Amino acid sequence: MPPALLLPTMRSANFAATIREDSTPMSAFICDAIRTPIGRYGGALSTVRADDLAAAPIAALKDRNSGVDWAAVEDVIYGCANQAGEDNRNVARMAALLADLPVEVPGTTINRLCGSGMDAVGMAARGSAPATTTWSSPAASKA
Numbered sequence: 001m002p003p004a005l006l007l008p009t010m011r012s013a014n015f016a017a018t019i020r021e022d023s024t025p026m027s028a029f030i031c032d033a034i035r036t037p038i039g040r041y042g043g044a045l046s047t048v049r050a051d052d053l054a055a056a057p058i059a060a061l062k063d064r065n066s067g068v069d070w071a072a073v074e075d076v077i078y079g080c081a082n083q084a085g086e087d088n089r090n091v092a093r094m095a096a097l098l099a100d101l102p103v104e105v106p107g108t109t110i111n112r113l114c115g116s117g118m119d120a121v122g123m124a125a126r127g128s129a130p131a132t133t134t135w136s137s138p139a140a141s142k143a
Contacts, residue, residue, distance in 0.1 A: 034060050054078055054095035062099065076107040077124050079116025083109075 034057045039045030045053065062070060078092035093107030112119045 032061055032065055034064075050080060050083070051089075051091050051094035051098055054080075054091055055098035058095055058099035058101065062101075071102045071104070073101060073105045075124075075127065076101065076105060077110065077120045077127075078107070079110045079112065079118070079120035081111055081113045081116045083111060 036053055076092045076096040080091045090109050092109045096105050096107045110116050110119050
């Protein structure tokens, strides 16, 4: 399976995971997408913890894509705005663990208020893009 960018989305938290193969040049593909229900303040989802809700699309993607090597996921990236109380932790990491991704898979939660989901998708896309810049220090160029 080629490297993939998996994007389930939800109103309060968006998820993106990049899957890489060794150090080969990368291309990103959206191979599947899923979203959680959209809730409202004080509505039916108000008692559901953010990490439980965030784990649901990851678990569903795992079920629908059983051929994916989920241990190869390099990062789980969620946008989650205005975290407070019990939700004031790394929602992405907790969602990955609750969805039974391997414990070695890290998670990053981004809080950029209204732009959290968009920033999560952008961060995942940049992380999966092939390197196009070569960096060198001034000292190395004099040698």
